[in-house]
Amino acid sequence: MKKINYSDDILHRSTQILCHKDITFEKIFVPYWEEHFSKHKLNKVLEIGCGLGYLSKILSSKLCFLYALDKASDVVSFAMEHNFSPNVKYINNDILTYDSEINFDGCFAHMSVHSIKDLDTLFANVYKLLRKDASFSFSIPHPCFYHLFRPKEMKEFSYLNVKEYDLDFNISLDQMHMHNKIKYYHRAISVYMEIAYKHKFRNISIDEIYPTEDIMKLYPEIWDYPKYIVFKLKK
Numbered sequence: 001m002k003k004i005n006y007s008d009d010i011l012h013r014s015t016q017i018l019c020h021k022d023i024t025f026e027k028i029f030v031p032y033w034e035e036h037f038s039k040h041k042l043n044k045v046l047e048i049g050c051g052l053g054y055l056s057k058i059l060s061s062k063l064c065f066l067y068a069l070d071k072a073s074d075v076v077s078f079a080m081e082h083n084f085s086p087n088v089k090y091i092n093n094d095i096l097t098y099d100s101e102i103n104f105d106g107c108f109a110h111m112s113v114h115s116i117k118d119l120d121t122l123f124a125n126v127y128k129l130l131r132k133d134a135s136f137s138f139s140i141p142h143p144c145f146y147h148l149f150r151p152k153e154m155k156e157f158s159y160l161n162v163k164e165y166d167l168d169f170n171i172s173l174d175q176m177h178m179h180n181k182i183k184y185y186h187r188a189i190s191v192y193m194e195i196a197y198k199h200k201f202r203n204i205s206i207d208e209i210y211p212t213e214d215i216m217k218l219y220p221e222i223w224d225y226p227k228y229i230v231f232k233l234k235k
């Protein structure tokens, strides 16, 4: 098989996860999403922005079949090579234009919706791809508090104004910078709520993500506020 040369950022991110440096991913979000999908085994689930596929592979044991989508071809190649699972299909496509014959039973996006500019097209397309009563859940940095964790990069923050930022990707236990920045669109919570209702989603609820006391001790600094939020919607 031909050897693929992955970028430094891809290898760096993979090492963070494999060396257990990403506490938030491993101790908070993996258990969160496992619990989220534990109630009943959904048949066909769509993941938006699967990245390197670590979460996709872990969650595949909770699902009958996962279609894990990402618009970046290099991360999808990495996921196919390093996070293969017989019930995961990695797809290199853009969720804004992705079309499928499948009526998905659920859709989730872990840390990708905030990097997508066109929320209107996103919500319209996800709605179209889901069967009736299917769920759509997505985690993003908490719009009310994230700027407090990023004081230098988000100096001009104003809660009610939508604003595009290019942020460094770093985690508490590894401050070494990646070469590429992460696109982050700040939008107030009401922006997400309004767009969800506009596209006829219902039963909207949120989880504000804050570590338990035991897990908080693993971080170099205490979180004063919930750093992330998960929106849960139903078609």
Ligand SMILES: C[S@@+](CC[C@H](N)C(=O)[O-])C[C@H]1O[C@@H](n2cnc3c(N)ncnc32)[C@H](O)[C@@H]1O
Pocket (backbone or CB within 6 Å): 048, 049, 050, 051, 052, 055, 069, 070, 071, 072, 075, 093, 094, 095, 096, 109, 110, 111, 112, 115, 116, 182
């Ligand atoms: C911050 S990464 C998160 C990756 C992964 N979910 C994780 O938590 O490690 C965001 C991912 O969303 C993908 N993405 C952004 N816009 C997208 C779009 N319109 N369609 C599909 N994937 C997209 C990016 O290529 C990137 O891999």
